[in-house]
Amino acid sequence: MKYTGNIIKYGDNVDTDVIIPARYLNTSDHAELASHCMEDLDKTFVSRVQQGDIITAGWNFGCGSSREHAPIAIKASGISLVIAKSFARIFYRNAINIGLAIVECPEAADGISEGDKVEADLDSGMIRDLTTGKEYRTAPFPEFVQRIIENGGLMEAVAKGIIK
Amino acid sequence: MAMTMTQKILAAHAGLGSVKAGDLILAGLDLVLGNDITSPVAIREFAKFGKDSVFDKNKVTMVMDHFVPNKDIKAAEQCRMCRDFCDDKDITHFFDVGEMGIEHALLPEKGLVTAGDLVIGADSHTCTYGALGAFSTGVGSTDMACGMAIGKAWFKVPSAMKIVLTGRLGRYVSGKDVILHIIGKIGVDGALYKSMEFTGEGLSSLSMADRLCIANMAVEAGAKNGIFEVDDITLSYIREHGAAQPVIYSADPDAVYDEVINIDLSEIEPTVAFPHLPGNARTFSEIGDIKIDQVVIGSCTNGRLEDLRIAAEILKGRKIAKNVRTIIIPATQRIYLEAMEEGLLRIFIEAGAVVSTPTCGPCLGGYMGILAAGEKAVATTNRNFVGRMGHVDSEVYLASPATAAASAVTGRISDPREVIGV
Ligand code: SF4
Numbered sequence: 001m002k003y004t005g006n007i008i009k010y011g012d013n014v015d016t017d018v019i020i021p022a023r024y025l026n027t028s029d030h031a032e033l034a035s036h037c038m039e040d041l042d043k044t045f046v047s048r049v050q051q052g053d054i055i056t057a058g059w060n061f062g063c064g065s066s067r068e069h070a071p072i073a074i075k076a077s078g079i080s081l082v083i084a085k086s087f088a089r090i091f092y093r094n095a096i097n098i099g100l101a102i103v104e105c106p107e108a109a110d111g112i113s114e115g116d117k118v119e120a121d122l123d124s125g126m127i128r129d130l131t132t133g134k135e136y137r138t139a140p141f142p143e144f145v146q147r148i149i150e151n152g153g154l155m156e157a158v159a160k161g162i163i164k
Numbered sequence: 165m166a167m168t169m170t171q172k173i174l175a176a177h178a179g180l181g182s183v184k185a186g187d188l189i190l191a192g193l194d195l196v197l198g199n200d201i202t203s204p205v206a207i208r209e210f211a212k213f214g215k216d217s218v219f220d221k222n223k224v225t226m227v228m229d230h231f232v233p234n235k236d237i238k239a240a241e242q243c244r245m246c247r248d249f250c251d252d253k254d255i256t257h258f259f260d261v262g263e264m265g266i267e268h269a270l271l272p273e274k275g276l277v278t279a280g281d282l283v284i285g286a287d288s289h290t291c292t293y294g295a296l297g298a299f300s301t302g303v304g305s306t307d308m309a310c311g312m313a314i315g316k317a318w319f320k321v322p323s324a325m326k327i328v329l330t331g332r333l334g335r336y337v338s339g340k341d342v343i344l345h346i347i348g349k350i351g352v353d354g355a356l357y358k359s360m361e362f363t364g365e366g367l368s369s370l371s372m373a374d375r376l377c378i379a380n381m382a383v384e385a386g387a388k389n390g391i392f393e394v395d396d397i398t399l400s401y402i403r404e405h406g407a408a409q410p411v412i413y414s415a416d417p418d419a420v421y422d423e424v425i426n427i428d429l430s431e432i433e434p435t436v437a438f439p440h441l442p443g444n445a446r447t448f449s450e451i452g453d454i455k456i457d458q459v460v461i462g463s464c465t466n467g468r469l470e471d472l473r474i475a476a477e478i479l480k481g482r483k484i485a486k487n488v489r490t491i492i493i494p495a496t497q498r499i500y501l502e503a504m505e506e507g508l509l510r511i512f513i514e515a516g517a518v519v520s521t522p523t524c525g526p527c528l529g530g531y532m533g534i535l536a537a538g539e540k541a542v543a544t545t546n547r548n549f550v551g552r553m554g555h556v557d558s559e560v561y562l563a564s565p566a567t568a569a570a571s572a573v574t575g576r577i578s579d580p581r582e583v584i585g586v
Contacts, residue, residue: 013352013441017549022528026231026238028205040551060353060386064549065528066288068205068304089357089388090288093318094304144188144318154306155212158313163190 001122003081003101005052009114012058014041016070025069033069034076051078054118056109062091068098075100081120083127085109096145097154108136166416168324169391170359173299173413177282185323195276196311197285199267200228203246206286209309218253219315225257225276226250227267230524235531265496265522268292268380268464273496278402279394280411284317289464291382295375296402297394297412302383322388324359326421329366331430336580339374340466340544340564343381344435348445356386358422361415363393366429372401373470380465381546384442434579437562440550448579458541459572461565462493463527466544469499471565476508478569478580484516485575491533493520529553542571
């Protein structure tokens with residue numbers, strides 16, 4: 001899978017409460033969740049995010065609650081990929097299960113700047129900063145996880161009898 | 165190969181002789197949990213499965229607790245969706261208004277978890293049941309849907325951090341202070357992806373309420389689960405609450421740990437986590453004079469009877485400081501009733517607090533105690549992220565029930581030992 005987009009950059013410990021505040025958890029409508037994405041951290045996010053954009057962030061991205069509304073809001077807002085130094089574990093599995101591409105790469109998260117254009121190929125584990133020309137390597141996903149993403153999410157894989 | 169306690173439970177539930185850290189496994193589940201926020205998303209995902217029934221109607225549970233009694237129309241619609249689903253699928257353990265409690269206080273109380281179980285819940289604090297010697301962990305709604313459909317979940321087998329406890333806690337120091345101290349020491353990602361395994365002779369002095377509180381906050385250190393070695397205290401709790409026959413797993417003596425942390429319980433002081441991370445732990449020599457507007461005593465972390473008793477001990481015969489709104493929330497109906505029978509509710513009301521029906525309410529900034537800009541609250545909850553209890557410019561200080569009650573009396577963040585005069 002290949003992703004190309006411009007970078008929106010955040011710091012460490014971006015928690016699910018700022019990704020999608022609890023006051024909006026009385027809905028699970030994707031578009032409505034997207035309209036409040038990042039609201040308590042970055043009020044400009046919703047107005048400036050473009051289809052295909054890529055988020056880079058520091059350590060422990062997505063820490064906090066298990067709300068799947070968080071990766072859903074990010075995906076529905078048009079973000080194609082999140083590159084972080086590390087992810088909180090429930091966010092990590094939620095993203096995989098709903099088919100939001102994510103990748104851990106501390107070097108890329110440090111080296112890439114806000115606004116850069118980046119291309120990432122998760123099959124080979126290559127991340128290219130097209131603005132600066134710098135390249136970063138990550139480990140490709142394990143096969144089991146790739147199967148989930150290829151099938152469009154965990155329940156799709158279960159429905160097809162691939163996971164049983 | 166030697167295994168940790170967590171690894172043994174995972175191996176047994178995956179039907180494997182052994183597992184090692186990093187293995188990806190598919191494991192069978194003893195219980196699948198969801199609440200009024202996460203279940204609707206799972207129910208929608210479950211529809212993709214295209215089958216009429218869940219894998220086992222006795223092994224799926226839904227607890228309406230976050231915005232319940234319904235705070236608004238949307239919350240009511242979400243609960244109705246859960247209610248209809250559970251009706252339709254004939255789910256045995258559906259807990260609604262009148263029977264509900266905060267999920268992680270409720271399930272152990274109802275005897276739905278026993279030692280050796282593998283439990284997933286679409287709620288991050290599902291790690292609470294590690295106190296019972298179970299492997300339990302928070303997942304998302306899609307995992308919940310998959311669990312309801314096939315009774316399995318995928319896991320990456322975690323490595324572990326061993327926490328060896330010695331000594332005994334001092335007066336007015338509790339499990340909350342222990343876990344805030346630990347998170348302060350290792351950081352909010354100090355145990356990322358790992359198990360935290362609690363062991364050592366100090367365990368014998370920790371009540372189940374203390375253990376449930378400590379395991380509850382393992383996720384605030386990034387851990388996949390927190391788990392306690394099973395002892396007589398665990399077994400009598402399991403028996404008293406009518407849970408299934410326990411299966412006791414213990415770590416191999418030569419199990420490999422990433423890290424071993426030694427904690428002398430007698431050295432733990434009342435601890436407060438400052439905004440906006442549970443890892444910003446401070447003790448009273450570093451706290452200073454902080455005026456507060458609200459106190460919340462409750463939540464899945466500290467809404468148990470033992471927590472209410474200690475709060476009542478401090479509030480008895482005292483008055484809450486003017487302009488400090490104090491909200492006390494027994495975590496389950498049974499705790500509510502017992503607190504009533506013990507006369508604790510009278511003490512709270514006479515001191516000037518309000519007592520609420522069980523709900524998550526203010527803990528996640530849902531309703532029932534939302535903060536205005538600039539306001540500060542001391543709460544016995546587990547998260548103090550930006551905007552967690554209300555306005556983004558409000559602040560939450562996490563503390564034990566004793567510290568919260570003492571602070572309600574003085575109107576400032578206060579050491580319970582000073583307020584009581586011990
Ligand atoms: S009390 Fe708070 S932390 Fe516990 S389940 Fe409810 S919202 Fe989550």
